[in-house]
Amino acid sequence: MQIVIDIEAWLRAVIGGSLIGGAAAALWAFNGRIAGISGVLGGLLWPQAEGERRWRLAFVAGLLAGPLLLGMAGQFNPPETSSMSPLLMLAGVLVGFGTRLGSGCTSGHGVCGLARFSPRSAAATATFMGFGFLAVWLLRHGGLA
Numbered sequence: 001m002q003i004v005i006d007i008e009a010w011l012r013a014v015i016g017g018s019l020i021g022g023a024a025a026a027l028w029a030f031n032g033r034i035a036g037i038s039g040v041l042g043g044l045l046w047p048q049a050e051g052e053r054r055w056r057l058a059f060v061a062g063l064l065a066g067p068l069l070l071g072m073a074g075q076f077n078p079p080e081t082s083s084m085s086p087l088l089m090l091a092g093v094l095v096g097f098g099t100r101l102g103s104g105c106t107s108g109h110g111v112c113g114l115a116r117f118s119p120r121s122a123a124a125t126a127t128f129m130g131f132g133f134l135a136v137w138l139l140r141h142g143g144l145a
Contacts, residue, residue, distance in 0.1 A: 023062075024111050031055060036108020037063070038099045098128065 024035040033055070044056050070076035099105045102124045104113065109128075113121020
């Protein structure tokens with residue numbers, strides 16, 4: 001078996017991961033806040049202390065600006081899926097439930113929590129990654145697709 005490395009994909013992953021890590025570190029360093037997307041979005045829905053809404057809106061605007069700018073440059077290719085919409089909606093509900101149950105999302109636990117050596121984040125990350133691996137295996141080999 002020969003392993004082929006797609007240098008362009010590897011480089012995009014390294015750059016993207018560096019930007020995510022850098023943004024999370026900057027938010028922590030300058031605002032003392034964790035870049036957990038569910039917490040950032042949740043903070044927009046409920047009343048905040050003065051000044052909280054502004055940085056949260058800026059953060060979400062930055063999340064939306066990336067794909068929009070790539071799309072305008074002709075570099076964004078949305079993922080294609082063969083899954084049915086009801087299945088995707090159920091998956092979205094389950095992700096939201098898991099986010100509340102686990103007190104955070106993949107970005108909060110996987111990026112920020114692991115960087116702070118949080119045992120709770122290590123457990124949460126191991127759990128969602130394990131179930132993610134299981135879901136992919138079931139879809140590819142278990143006849144659920």
